[in-house]
Amino acid sequence: MLAETICSAVSAAGLGIAAITAYRKRFLAATRIAAYSLVPVGLVLTGVIDWLTDVVFKPAVWLGFGLLALAWLLFMLTRAVERRGGRTREERKAAKAAPGDGAVAQAASSRPLTSGGATAAGTRDGSRKKSGQGTGDDFSDIEAILKKHGL
Structure with a gap:
């Protein structure tokens, strides 16, 4: 009234x-x-x-609003963790079980590198790199991209 x-x-x-x-x-x-x-x-x-x-x-209504706010906060927290790269337990198990990328990465990291940046077995086409060539050639394509974009 x-x-x-x-x-x-x-x-x-x-x-x-x-x-x-x-x-x-x-x-x-x-x-x-x-x-x-x-x-x-x-x-x-x-x-x-x-x-x-x-x-x-009514205090019960305020309690309800508080619970809704807590639920919203938990939803936002889980989204933030997902965006940072958090995986679910099932995704981690699937990644361990799939030998595709993991086996390639392990094989690539097991080969030793020479001072020129090529592997001890040679380059991709099987030929060995000359020891006179330094790491300057390795970054030429990166430099070309940067120059193309004006950086």
């Missing part, structure tokens, strides 16, 4: 201000003030004010 009285008083005051504004020949502003003034009465008549007062003054 108190909320309805307050909303009615606010609306009446707003309509009074709108009337004064219209008297001063500012009709657009007066219309806008009148529109804002009618909102509290409309909320009272639709029952929104009763619903809001029930929500504000």
Whole structure:
């Protein structure tokens, strides 16, 4: 009952201000003030004010909002962990079971490298690299890409 009285008083005051504004020949502003003034009465008549007062003054409702906030926080936390590269237990098991990439990486890392950057067995085509060639050729393609993009 108190909320309805307050909303009615606010609306009446707003309509009074709108009337004064219209008297001063500012009709657009007066219309806008009148529109804002009618909102509290409309909320009272639709029952929104009763619903809001029930929500504000019940501790169980606040507990519910707290649980919803906790659930949202947990969802966001799990999404952040997923984006950082966190895997589920099933994904880790599947990665260990699949010999595709892991076997290639182990075979590549087991071969020793020479000072020129090529493996001891040779380059990809099987020929050995000359010892006179340094690591400058290794970065020429990277330099070309950087120059192409103006960096």
